[in-house]
Amino acid sequence: MGLIIDKNTCVLCGGCVASCPNGALEITDEIILDEEKCILCGACADSCPVGAISIEKEKKEAQEAGGGIWIAVQQSEGKPLPVALELLGKGRELADTLGCRLTAICPGKSSSFARELIEAGADAVLFLLSDRIGDTDDNAYAHALVPLIRERRPEIVLFGATILGRSAAPAIAAKLGTGLTADCTALSIEPDSRLLAQTRPALGGNLMATIVCPDSRPQMATVRPGIFPCPEPDPARTGTVETILPEGLPKGLITILSQENKSDASGIADADILLVAGRGIGSSKNLKKVFRLAELMKAEVGVSRPLIDMGWAEYPHQVGQTGATVAPKLLISLGVSGAIQHLAGIGGAQTVVAVNTDADAPIMRHADYVVKMDCVEFVEQLTELLQAK
Ligand SMILES: Cc1cc2nc3c(=O)[nH]c(=O)nc-3n(C[C@H](O)[C@H](O)[C@H](O)COP(=O)(O)OP(=O)(O)OC[C@H]3O[C@@H](n4cnc5c(N)ncnc54)[C@H](O)[C@@H]3O)c2cc1C
Incomplete structure (x- = not known):
């Protein structure tokens, strides 16, 4: 792999010199490349108005058996x-x-x-x-x-x-x-x-x-x-x-002096039972009811991103593309619409129960069981049921 400069095509405009983030190119009466500095980022090739610069890539053949x-x-x-x-x-x-x-x-x-x-x-x-x-x-x-x-x-x-x-x-x-x-x-x-x-x-x-x-x-x-x-x-x-026994390994660039857990909420990634509350839960007061139910069920609580944005829960509880990926045996989704970014985090759940007032919410298509009702009522009724046991 290397940078190829066609010196016959080059018009010495200097565009490549300006675009190079590493100062690897210089123009005197011709264009000069410092190969030590070049990181093959391609910025020069992109900026060249006459197409005089290209990156030669080794085309590596698909692997013969043995590589695996x-x-x-x-x-x-x-x-x-x-x-x-x-x-x-x-x-x-x-x-x-x-x-x-x-x-x-x-x-x-x-x-x-x-x-x-x-x-x-x-x-x-x-x-x-x-x-x-x-x-x-x-x-x-x-x-x-x-x-x-x-x-x-x-x-x-x-x-x-x-x-x-x-x-x-x-x-x-x-x-x-x-x-x-x-x-x-x-x-x-x-x-x-x-x-x-x-x-x-x-x-x-x-x-x-x-x-x-x-x-x-x-x-x-x-x-x-x-x-x-x-x-x-x-x-x-x-x-x-x-x-x-690999030889000549470099010293670590980072030394860890001490480690501490930032939050005790990260149990959601390993939980067997997970209650996940979404915006449909309505208020931080109702979210507390979900935590109470989780205690009774020996479950953990995850939330969708808006609940983090509203400050109702801490980030380690967030489930989804920019939060945690979860794989519980049972996931009960409470007032979550099922946006693609949320679904990206729950694909590993074995059984999904979705509680939502909207039968057409996307989460309903990804659930094994759907319950069309107010999720706060669902939480209250299930809590009563378990407390009565
Ligand atoms: C780059 C990017 C990354 C993102 N990452 C994430 C992520 O990691 N995790 C994440 O969750 N989101 C993420 N999002 C946001 C995502 O797109 C959605 O906006 C978010 O998931 C919606 O959250 P929600 O379902 O709780 O709320 P809403 O979309 O508002 O849905 C609320 C649902 O509750 C139902 N509902 C309302 N009231 C009740 C009730 N009383 N009882 C029962 N149901 C009720 C409604 O019918 C609705 O389906 C990301 C977005 C972007 C752009």
């Missing part, structure tokens, strides 16, 4: 994060469609959980063992993964959209000169082309876009926790385990 699908497993306190297991479940499905191997690649300090990853769907587990790779160190994480991806050439690499995944995956994609689709809510394979169809909300969440990466490999995506179900462990599965 990789799931980047993030570990914390010696255990894989649940999102890694969710991705292994989805990865297994994609690998079966492609007829390729599924590898769990685990940069970090511990190598004790291979069995769990194999039972979740991995054919191979590859530990990149180093004390340098902490739970938050994207720099070392990226340095450990990039050479291995170059060497073993996976076709697809998937990351959890955790804080670490969200910062390491773009760095890795940029170093590899490939694309990355962030925060996918659905993944599938187009079997003929072997392309990964990566679906995510776009244009402010007003439509769902399906993105493919036809020319570069690997195809890379991040997926938010809770989007895919955790697979049932299969103790009969077998797989290989390999450990590599």
Whole structure:
């Protein structure tokens, strides 16, 4: 991959010099490129009025068998994060469609959980063992993964959209000169082309876009926790385990001095039963009734975004595209319309009960059970019923 300047076409107008964010271009009696400074952002090519600048991209052939699908497993306190297991479940499905191997690649300090990853769907587990790779160190994480991806050439690499995944995956994609689709809510394979169809909300969440990466490999995506179900462990599965000790990893750019939980409300992502209140709940006083009902049901409370905007609840309670992704066994939606940005966060719920006065509200089409009534009355009646028990 490189910048190509056609010096015969160039009219030395200087537009590219002005547009370059890194000062990589200079005009004397010809145009001069400092390759050390060029980050191949393409701003110069876009600004050139005569089309004298282009970026040559290596067209990497779709991967031959052997590369397979990789799931980047993030570990914390010696255990894989649940999102890694969710991705292994989805990865297994994609690998079966492609007829390729599924590898769990685990940069970090511990190598004790291979069995769990194999039972979740991995054919191979590859530990990149180093004390340098902490739970938050994207720099070392990226340095450990990039050479291995170059060497073993996976076709697809998937990351959890955790804080670490969200910062390491773009760095890795940029170093590899490939694309990355962030925060996918659905993944599938187009079997003929072997392309990964990566679906995510776009244009402010007003439509769902399906993105493919036809020319570069690997195809890379991040997926938010809770989007895919955790697979049932299969103790009969077998797989290989390999450990590599990566060398020359850089020091972390960030040192965590201490950590504290900002709120105790984040239980919504792991809740089995979730009550989600929307604007139809009417007032912050009524929202308190929802919290009371949740106590009786041993449930957690989530809310739609307007309730955060109105100051009725704290942000960690927000469910949706810009809030938490939830996957409870039972979700009771109270006075929520079901806008696409809200639905993006509740796709993993097993059973949805929607209580709404409007039978045509979009949430009603996504619910397993619909109750057409005032949601405040519903909350009051259910509370009475449970208290009477
Ligand atoms: C970029 C972007 C990101 C966003 N991210 C999120 C997000 O993460 N999460 C999120 O929730 N939203 C998000 N939104 C906002 C989203 O578009 C909707 O505006 C929001 O979800 C609507 O919330 P609601 O359903 O509570 O309110 P409304 O749309 O006002 O719906 C209220 C519903 O309650 C019903 N109702 C009214 N009174 C009663 C009653 N007494 N009993 C029963 N039902 C009643 C109505 O029929 C209606 O269906 C985002 C928007 C954008 C542009």
